[in-house]
Amino acid sequence: MRRIYSIGGGKGGSGKSFIAASLGILLAKQGKRVVLVDLDLGASNLHTLLGQKMPEKGLDEYIDKTVSRLEEVAVLTTIPNLYLLSSTRCSLEIANLFYAQKLKIINAIKNLPFDYILLDLGPGTNFNTLDFFLIAPEGLFVTTPEPTAIENTFIFMKSVYLRKLKLSLKEANMWHICQEEIAKLSRGALKSPLDLISILTARDPEKGRIFEDLLSNLEFRLILNKFRGQVKENLGEQLVEVCNRHVYPSFDFLGNISYDNRVYESIIARDIFIKKYPYTKTVSDLQSMIRNLTGEEQEVVQVRVQR
Amino acid sequence: MIKKFKDLNYYELLRIPYNASSFEIRQAYKHILAIYEENSLATYSLFVEDERKVILSKIEDAFLTLIDDKKRESYDNNLVSMGEVSDKMFTDKEQKKAIPIFQTNESRTSNNSLTRIKKKIQEKEAADFAATMLKRDQITGKDLKNLRESLGIELEEIFQATKISPTTLAAIEKDDMVNLPPKIYLISFLKSYAEALQIDPKQVVDGYIKNIP
Numbered sequence: 001m002r003r004i005y006s007i008g009g010g011k012g013g014s015g016k017s018f019i020a021a022s023l024g025i026l027l028a029k030q031g032k033r034v035v036l037v038d039l040d041l042g043a044s045n046l047h048t049l050l051g052q053k054m055p056e057k058g059l060d061e062y063i064d065k066t067v068s069r070l071e072e073v074a075v076l077t078t079i080p081n082l083y084l085l086s087s088t089r090c091s092l093e094i095a096n097l098f099y100a101q102k103l104k105i106i107n108a109i110k111n112l113p114f115d116y117i118l119l120d121l122g123p124g125t126n127f128n129t130l131d132f133f134l135i136a137p138e139g140l141f142v143t144t145p146e147p148t149a150i151e152n153t154f155i156f157m158k159s160v161y162l163r164k165l166k167l168s169l170k171e172a173n174m175w176h177i178c179q180e181e182i183a184k185l186s187r188g189a190l191k192s193p194l195d196l197i198s199i200l201t202a203r204d205p206e207k208g209r210i211f212e213d214l215l216s217n218l219e220f221r222l223i224l225n226k227f228r229g230q231v232k233e234n235l236g237e238q239l240v241e242v243c244n245r246h247v248y249p250s251f252d253f254l255g256n257i258s259y260d261n262r263v264y265e266s267i268i269a270r271d272i273f274i275k276k277y278p279y280t281k282t283v284s285d286l287q288s289m290i291r292n293l294t295g296e297e298q299e300v301v302q303v304r305v306q307r
Numbered sequence: 308m309i310k311k312f313k314d315l316n317y318y319e320l321l322r323i324p325y326n327a328s329s330f331e332i333r334q335a336y337k338h339i340l341a342i343y344e345e346n347s348l349a350t351y352s353l354f355v356e357d358e359r360k361v362i363l364s365k366i367e368d369a370f371l372t373l374i375d376d377k378k379r380e381s382y383d384n385n386l387v388s389m390g391e392v393s394d395k396m397f398t399d400k401e402q403k404k405a406i407p408i409f410q411t412n413e414s415r416t417s418n419n420s421l422t423r424i425k426k427k428i429q430e431k432e433a434a435d436f437a438a439t440m441l442k443r444d445q446i447t448g449k450d451l452k453n454l455r456e457s458l459g460i461e462l463e464e465i466f467q468a469t470k471i472s473p474t475t476l477a478a479i480e481k482d483d484m485v486n487l488p489p490k491i492y493l494i495s496f497l498k499s500y501a502e503a504l505q506i507d508p509k510q511v512v513d514g515y516i517k518n519i520p
Binding site for chain 1: 309311312341342347348349350351352353
């Protein structure tokens, strides 16, 4: 069965690409066919984390119709079973995609013939990022234990929900109704998707329920990256509880990923961290994260250094 | 319909059952306070100062109401009369209690079961049972189990007396070859087991070893 995960989180530098790459490597080592899709358009560099030179093919060839199927531009990495779909070679203006192009890419990604499709997203909450994030019904939010990252993650989460609601409301031709109601709110500000749901329900309880169901289809998980000793042990669980209470009740906690300075060193040296330091707390954290995610018991993956 | 935070009742706010004990209420209060207190990282930037004040005072009210038996009763009655919950939910008494530090459970003390075994094994029936078993050339785990059960001894008590792990004991009783310890340990375990049942260790060890290939 094909599983698609988006990996996002609002703040830059929180480790989204590192988590995506590591997840991809570990799943590929289990024998799954995995494709990493670099959707940080205009600032993509997932290949660097995989110790790879700039790929020869990429998303641009699909956009300019050199190839007709998206999977043709996925290149095999140095790790067997792991493919990379890069957007590095795309024109510098690609960050501003046309709507039709975006829809085409989204549909193609959904149909990629792989076991796991991992979407690495850029920071920020622009519409492209949100729409790409929503390709997958299952999203992973990567944050770090700094107030700045947590703040951005809350904003990103709410934006994802509001975007989902807004798109569905537009589809159902109901967005203008909500707009009127939102304008009545103090300073026209929506604080949470729950507010929008209650506006809808007040107008039409049945419709409200339909949209509530729509949101409850989404499954989100939180990863606390760069976890260090001085951070409160249960911060991740607390964050998930807060999200479930104040954003929307569909969050689970996947685990802490320990901070290791060697991750930074590996990136500088363009090495693959998991390969170079397989017996670190960080790697075992990543493995238990995968166990939590896929729900499968798996043998301990051993990744040897290839020389 | 998902309830909004401000509409939660005190029990939903603290995430405790309607029949929660004061122990559970205290625990839940500490838990939620850690999340919403002024400098908490988990709710950083989520609320403006006034919103946080409202939340914290609601948490405070919830705690002070539920922890006070009289106030809690009138609050509960209020919930019932508003039709929010049925009064049955309050009477269902299955509460989580604090674990006592000193647990003095009689059956847990090995001395007690030892004297019990001593008494039992002297009874004719049990003595006969043990004797016929020991006469056999081979002794299986099932024999040991039957003897233990006829003495009215729990596996747990053997564990208390011998400090052999219950899984190992169970493996011995099931002749579970895969999970049996290495022979050298097995011999000493069988000895301790036999001593706990106050039968001849040597005969048990010899008989049991013959029984396994």
